[in-house]
Amino acid sequence: MSGMRCRRCRGPAAVEVRRHNAAFCRDCFVHHVHEQVRRAIEGFHMFSHQDRILVAVSGGKDSLALWDVLLELGYEAAGLYVGLGIGGYSARSAEVVRGFAAARGARLIEVDLAREYGFDIPTAGRRGGRSSCSVCGLAKRYVFNRAALEHGFDVVATGHNLDDEAATLLGNTLRWQTDYIARQYPVLPAEDGLLRKVKPLFRLSELETAAYAFLRGIEYVVEECPLVAGNTQLRYKEALNLLEATSPGTKAQFFLSFLERAAPLFARQDEVELRPCERCGQPTTGRFCAFCRTRAQILGERLAPVTPPVSDRDVAAEASEEVLPAEIHGGGAR
Numbered sequence: 001m002s003g004m005r006c007r008r009c010r011g012p013a014a015v016e017v018r019r020h021n022a023a024f025c026r027d028c029f030v031h032h033v034h035e036q037v038r039r040a041i042e043g044f045h046m047f048s049h050q051d052r053i054l055v056a057v058s059g060g061k062d063s064l065a066l067w068d069v070l071l072e073l074g075y076e077a078a079g080l081y082v083g084l085g086i087g088g089y090s091a092r093s094a095e096v097v098r099g100f101a102a103a104r105g106a107r108l109i110e111v112d113l114a115r116e117y118g119f120d121i122p123t124a125g126r127r128g129g130r131s132s133c134s135v136c137g138l139a140k141r142y143v144f145n146r147a148a149l150e151h152g153f154d155v156v157a158t159g160h161n162l163d164d165e166a167a168t169l170l171g172n173t174l175r176w177q178t179d180y181i182a183r184q185y186p187v188l189p190a191e192d193g194l195l196r197k198v199k200p201l202f203r204l205s206e207l208e209t210a211a212y213a214f215l216r217g218i219e220y221v222v223e224e225c226p227l228v229a230g231n232t233q234l235r236y237k238e239a240l241n242l243l244e245a246t247s248p249g250t251k252a253q254f255f256l257s258f259l260e261r262a263a264p265l266f267a268r269q270d271e272v273e274l275r276p277c278e279r280c281g282q283p284t285t286g287r288f289c290a291f292c293r294t295r296a297q298i299l300g301e302r303l304a305p306v307t308p309p310v311s312d313r314d315v316a317a318e319a320s321e322e323v324l325p326a327e328i329h330g331g332g333a334r
């Protein structure tokens with residue numbers, strides 16, 4: 001970094017952003033990050049200063065950086081932390097999230113999976129028919145939407161960065177999962193019972209969000225989730241990083257050009273109709289939502305509607321498949 005000058009003020013630089021072929025001093029880098037987020041929010045009409053925003057926070061750098069930026073930009077942003085019950089990792093994550101909220105006087109909503117729904121992620125991974133990451137992603141998406149609706153928020157924001165989105169797109173493209181590709185957009189509009197979902201960090205790389213968190217003095221959980229081994233998205237990230245090392249900008253071009261030129265070609269054709277889950281009322285395409293079905297399987301319970309009661313035959317006949325997208329990592333709150 002020695003000798004490099006800030007692109008904006010010509011002072012000594014602290015952070016280099018190779019993709020932009022630029023370097024910034026501390027203050028100008030913070031400004032650069034805010035500008036990228038502002039561009040994302042305004043360019044995609046994500047929300048306004050009148051909206052109530054719920055930020056899904058995991059305790060990692062991305063989601064806390066996002067929360068910080070939104071508060072700095074003057075948005076009404078509360079945090080939502082989902083307790084996954086993954087041992088010390090979850091305990092430490094909860095600590096940093098609480099510390100962040102307390103230091104800024106920001107509102108934090110906590111939902112503990114075990115307490116509210118009777119299972120944690122390690123148990124789910126052992127007992128259910130899905131991998132830990134798959135149940136985890138499903139549970140987080142479910143809780144984000146449900147908690148946001150119940151608490152009267154207008155939009156749910158997640159900390160997915162450029163690296164996350166590019167890796168997910170690579171995975172979806174390798175398999176040509178056109179229905180997932182169609183939903184891989186920085187803003188998903190609200191539908192019956194589903195809140196609007198946005199990803200305001202999609203223009204920033206992982207290096208940029210890490211540098212931002214560091215320069216802003218944000219304490220975050222550096223350790224990886226212990227269940228992450230075998231997570232396919234990590235391999236896609238590594239592959240993209242290999243390309244990026246010799247051709248800086250590859251990642252950004254892959255994802256940002258997709259948004260500009262390819263995404264419209266994948267626009268969803270057959271809109272699926274959503275109706276309330278007979279068990280919990282959250283939107284689904286079948287009688288019961290994927291979360292309720294998975295939960296019943298994990299707990300070894302029979303899945304029955306809350307009201308009105310149906311015959312055993314009807315319950316047994318339940319076979320419809322959920323078509324909400326399952327992201328490859330299933331992360332959601334990083």
Ligand code: SF4
Pocket residue numbers: 121132133134136137225226227228231329330331
């Ligand atoms: S790696 Fe991510 S998605 Fe998988 S269990 Fe851990 S937190 Fe959940």
Ligand SMILES: [Zn+2]
Pocket residue numbers: 006007008009010011024025026027028029
């Ligand atoms: Zn500067």
Ligand SMILES: [Zn+2]
Pocket residue numbers: 277278279280281282288289290291292293
């Ligand atoms: Zn349900």
